[in-house]
Amino acid sequence: MTPALSVLDLVPVRTDQTTGDAVQASLALARLADELGYTRYWLAEHHNMPAVAATNPPVLMALMASATRRIRVGSGGVMLPNHAPMVVAEQFALLEAAFPGRIDLGIGRAPGTDPVTRYVLRDGASDAMGDSAVDRFPDHVDNVLAMMDTTGVSIALGGRRHELHATPAATSVPAIWLLGSSDYSARLAAEKGLPYVFAHHFAGSAADTRAAIDLYRSGFRPSDQLAEPRTFLTVNASVAETREEAERQALPQLLTMLRLRTGAPLTAQQLVEEAEKEEVPEAHQGLLDAMRRRWVIDAPAAARERIAALAGEYGVDEVMVNPVGGAHVGDPVDRAPGREQTLRLLAAVD
DSSP: OOOEEEEEEOOBOBTTOOHHHHHHHHHHHHHHHHHHTOSEEEEOOOOSOTTBOOOOHHHHHHHHHHHOSSSEEEESOEEGGGSOHHHHHHHHHHHHHHSTTOEEEEEEOSOSSOHHHHHHHTTTOOBTTBOHHHHTHHHHHHHHHHHHSTTOEEEEETTEEEEEOSSTTOSOOOEEEEEESSHHHHHHHHHHTOOEEEOTTTSSOHHHHHHHHHHHHHHOOOOSSOSSOOEEEEEEEEEOSSHHHHHHHHHHHHHHHHHHHHTOOOOSBOOHHHHHTOOOOHHHHHHHHHHHHHSEEEOHHHHHHHHHHHHHHHTOSEEEEEEOOOOOTTSOTTOOHHHHHHHHHHHOOO
16 A cells, blocks of 8 residues: 655755745745645754754644645654743744644654753743653643643632633644654553654664554553554655765765764755765765665655555555755755655655
């Protein structure tokens, strides 16, 4: 069975782009995904990274939803410990009101940044026993769910009850997903009866993905939100007319991820020609090759077959693609031709 396809976007910033250029390129990519029939378009949350402009999913979601007609738009995800639950509830209730039936709230527990930036984001908020926002993550998820309910929520404070509403007159709520790259969120999503996505595109091994999905499915408890387990797969993909060109276009993102995993200084994402001039230390070549094997990097027919095989292997009917195809010298700065090509070729029918 051919799985439904969706898109994950980190709004990458290349060496030849400004932030504004990168946002325009992502808007063009979202319009294309909408036209091609992709199911959903999710925006990540990362901070203080020279190659990533996806710092604020709700703002980006408003832009993408306004520029598209039918595709679901969501966060992949909002890193909840960085934010007050009430603020997240208000933002997503308002997005759902503006674009009813098209909004997904994906919630993550990781910081999405380095320790110093995390400290600044949270205004130094932590306690002597550790990171209180992370420790209280399950409660904060419950708070977001309760405050976004169309009937609102009542809380007791100072001997009185107070009514809270994320927005005054909601008629629907966003779909809520828990995201994770460890078994923590798998257990929590199963316990709360919520949809769950494991970060297969980022995780260490196929075994990690299998373990997390199996844990979620085996422990799932039906809820008002969901009767049966629901999950999908995420993959990095670079697709071109030939495998050789797909490998060339994947190289800038591969080198970015290599720097991230080895602690090397991060830079704006290189153009293909810049990346080809870089020498990879012999000690890091194995890690680079392992990432390359894990990603979908191929010509169209083989790439579609690989994605279908992955969907079958993990028992999912949807695959979310992070299109990582890089740009060449001379490409327009307000477009991402390599990323657009990946979406077109994956959506094509033989």
